[in-house]
Amino acid sequence: xxxxxxxxxxxxxxxxxxxxxxxxxxxxxxxxxxxxxxxxxxxxxxxxxxxxxxxxxxxxxxxxxxxxxxxxxxxxxxxxxxxxxxxxxxxxxxxxxxxxxxxxxxxxxxxxxxxxxxxxxxxxxxxxxxxxxxxxxxxxxxxxxxxxxxxxxxxxxxxxxxxxxxxxxxxxxxxxxxxxxxxxxx
Numbered sequence: 001x002x003x004x005x006x007x008x009x010x011x012x013x014x015x016x017x018x019x020x021x022x023x024x025x026x027x028x029x030x031x032x033x034x035x036x037x038x039x040x041x042x043x044x045x046x047x048x049x050x051x052x053x054x055x056x057x058x059x060x061x062x063x064x065x066x067x068x069x070x071x072x073x074x075x076x077x078x079x080x081x082x083x084x085x086x087x088x089x090x091x092x093x094x095x096x097x098x099x100x101x102x103x104x105x106x107x108x109x110x111x112x113x114x115x116x117x118x119x120x121x122x123x124x125x126x127x128x129x130x131x132x133x134x135x136x137x138x139x140x141x142x143x144x145x146x147x148x149x150x151x152x153x154x155x156x157x158x159x160x161x162x163x164x165x166x167x168x169x170x171x172x173x174x175x176x177x178x179x180x181x182x183x184x185x186x
Contacts, residue, residue, distance in 0.1 A: 004136065004137070005081050005134055005135070005136050006134075006135055006136075006137065007132040007133065007134060007135075008084070008099065008132065008133055008135045009131060009132055010039070010108065010111050010112060010115070010130070010131055010132065010133050011039075011096055011097070011131070012096055012097055012098045012099060013082070013084055013097070013098075013099045013100070013101060013108060013133065013135065014032060014033060014039070014093065014094075014097050014099070014100055014101070015029050015032070015100070015101050015105050015108065016100040016101055016102065016105075017029050017030060017033050017100075018169060019101070019105060021105075021162045021165070021166065022105065023046075023062065023066070023105055023106055023109050024042055024043070024046050024109075025046075028042040028045070028046065029042075032094075033091075033092075033093065033094070034092070034094075035093075035094035035095075039109075039112050040112055040115060040116050043109060043112050043113060043116065044116060046063070047063055047113075050062070050063040065106075066106065066109055066110060066113060067113070069106060069107065069110040070110040070111075070113045070114050070117075070119075073107070073110050073111070073114065073121055073130075074114055074119050074120070074121055074122065074130075075122060076122075076123065077121055077122070077123025077124070078107060078111075078121070078123075078133065078134045080104065080107070081104070081133075081134035081135050081136050082101055082102075082103060082104025082105075082107050082108055082133060082134070082135045082136075083101070083102040083103045083104060083135065083136050083137075083138055084099035084100060084101055084102060084135050084136070084137055084138065085099065085100055085102055085137070085138045086098060086099060086100075086137070086140075087099060087100055099135070099137070102138055104135075107133070108133060111130040111131075111133050112130075114130035115129075115130050115131055
C-alpha cells in the first residue's frame with residue numbers, strides 16, 4: 001500500500017536504471033535489470049574492482065562508505081526506509097522484481113552487502129536477515145525525479161555533474177519524457 005512502511009524482499013526491488021546518481025556502473029545496472037547478473041554478483045564484482053591496485057580512489061572510497069553504512073545498519077537497523085515505485089509497464093524486469101528504487105539505493109546495496117557477508121541486522125531486541133528491507137511504496141503519479149534530486153541535493157558529497165544529471169532527469173520527467181523509453185535519453 002502506498003505510503004506505508006513495509007518489509008519488502010530485496011529480490012523484489014532493483015535500482016532505477018534512470019536514477020541520476022548510481023553506486024554501480026550503468027553497465028552493471030543494465031545487466032541486473034536484464035537478468036544477466038544478480039545484484040549480489042554485481043556488487044561482488046564492484047568490490048573486487050576496488051581492491052585492484054589500479055582502482056580509482058573514488059571507487060575505493062565508495063566501497064569503504066558502503067561498508068560503513070552496512071555496519072551501521074547491522075548494528076542499529078535501517079532508520080530511513082528506501083522509497084520505491086512499481087515498475088512501469090514498458091520496462092522489462094527479471095521475474096519476481098516488482099519495484100524500482102526511488103531513493104535509498106545505497107541503503108539497498110548495504111543490505112545486499114550484508115547478505116553477501118552472511119550478517120544479520122540487530123534492531124533493538126529483534127534480529128532479522130537483510131533479505132528484507134524497509135520501504136515505502138510511492139503513490140502513482142508522484143514526481144520520481146523530484147524525489148531523487150531533492151534527496152541527493154541534501155547530500156554534501158554530490159558533485160556538479162551529478163546535480164546536473166538530476167536536473168536533466170527532472171526536466172525530462174516534467175516534460176513527460178521517460179528516460180527509460182528508448183529515444184528519450186539525454
